[in-house]
Amino acid sequence: MRILVVDDSRAMRMIVVRTLQLAGYDEHEIVQASNGREAVEVISQAPPGLVLCDWNMPEMSGLELLKGLRAAGWEVPFGFVTSEAAPQMREQALAAGAMFLIAKPFTPEDFQDALDPVLA
Amino acid sequence: MTYIPSADDLEVITREVWTSFLDGDPDGLLPGETTPGAEEVTGCVHLSGAYVGSIMLRCSAPAARYAAAALFSMQPTDVTQNEVVDALGELANMVGGNVKSMLPGPSALSLPSVVHGQLAVPGAQVVREVALSWRGETLVVSLWQQAAQAA
Numbered sequence: 001m002r003i004l005v006v007d008d009s010r011a012m013r014m015i016v017v018r019t020l021q022l023a024g025y026d027e028h029e030i031v032q033a034s035n036g037r038e039a040v041e042v043i044s045q046a047p048p049g050l051v052l053c054d055w056n057m058p059e060m061s062g063l064e065l066l067k068g069l070r071a072a073g074w075e076v077p078f079g080f081v082t083s084e085a086a087p088q089m090r091e092q093a094l095a096a097g098a099m100f101l102i103a104k105p106f107t108p109e110d111f112q113d114a115l116d117p118v119l120a
Numbered sequence: 121m122t123y124i125p126s127a128d129d130l131e132v133i134t135r136e137v138w139t140s141f142l143d144g145d146p147d148g149l150l151p152g153e154t155t156p157g158a159e160e161v162t163g164c165v166h167l168s169g170a171y172v173g174s175i176m177l178r179c180s181a182p183a184a185r186y187a188a189a190a191l192f193s194m195q196p197t198d199v200t201q202n203e204v205v206d207a208l209g210e211l212a213n214m215v216g217g218n219v220k221s222m223l224p225g226p227s228a229l230s231l232p233s234v235v236h237g238q239l240a241v242p243g244a245q246v247v248r249e250v251a252l253s254w255r256g257e258t259l260v261v262s263l264w265q266q267a268a269q270a271a
Contacts, residue, residue: 008231009210011191011203015141018193056213056229083217084229104214105140 001049001119002029006039006065007081008057012104016052016081023108025115036060040068047076050118052102055082055089063096070097077118081106122171125222127250130261133218134177134252137211142190143254152253154260157181161204162239163212167220169227173265174241175216177208181236183257184208205234219263243267 003020007013013032020030031048033039037059039051053062060068066078080093085103093101100114131149139146161184163177179187182196188207189196209232220229241264248263 009206009213011188011206012210014192056217056231058231083214084220085217086221086225088225089221104217105137107140 002031002046004031004033004039004042004048004051004053006033006036006051006057006062007054008034009054010034012054012081019106019108019111023111023115025111025119028119036062036065036068039065043069043074043076047074049077050115051076051078052081053078055080055084055093063092066093066096066098079114079118122224123222124247124265125219125263127248129222130215130219130248130263131250131252133215134250134259134261136218137214138254142187148254149259150253152251152258152260154249154251155258156238157258160237160258161208161234162237163208163232163234164239165212165216165232166230166241167216167223167227168230170225171220171223171227171265172269173244173247173263175212175219176239176262176264177212177215177259178238178262179208179254179259180257183254183259186255186257187211208232208234215261 005013005016017030033042035057055062078098080101083104090101102110102114157180159181166174184204185196185199188199188203191207192203212232244264244266246262247265250261252259
């Protein structure tokens, strides 16, 4: 399966990729995008099996990306990895169609808890 | 009465970020001093909405290089300015996002900005601050609030 990691911070993309490997998902192909607009290009070329997306990004936020995907009929599984994890953000994320929200900072166990049900 | 996260809250959040992504050592951050150093870097995110203010991470230039090196898994001597800006911005974003979740909402969190030197926000004042020491270098985390709101 292809997993698309979307974050404007290259450091955070590296940490997410490292955490995916530590959590045991190293057999999956991981592709990256640095904002929502780039993610749309990647998804439209070859839809991934899962999108792991930051919330707060330039060009197009994670929430705008998710709403745009759903409006266009793309049902790709989508989860947020974000520093903002207040209850109202979780509600907004789930209402827009996200499957989970992982709060930064996170551990490999947090990834397993959120991703295992999706990737199983 | 609105709850404003305490200096201890700032420290707990910063320790969690540092332990998760930078050090793995809960004792890596020690009490420090706020004294400005010769060369500093500041990462900052702003909040607007129910709470108007900023969260800043100010550290010495060597600490910024060490942080970037840890996040990018590289040697501090190989770190470029781009990596320092990315790392400090993301650290400010993580600390700021977690502080935001303790503040009254709804508020919007800005994208991070990173400057060389110290940063002051016109019309805002520091309401909480914690000074730490990491690898012998200064790290100061502060929460700012617009004066009109703080009054």
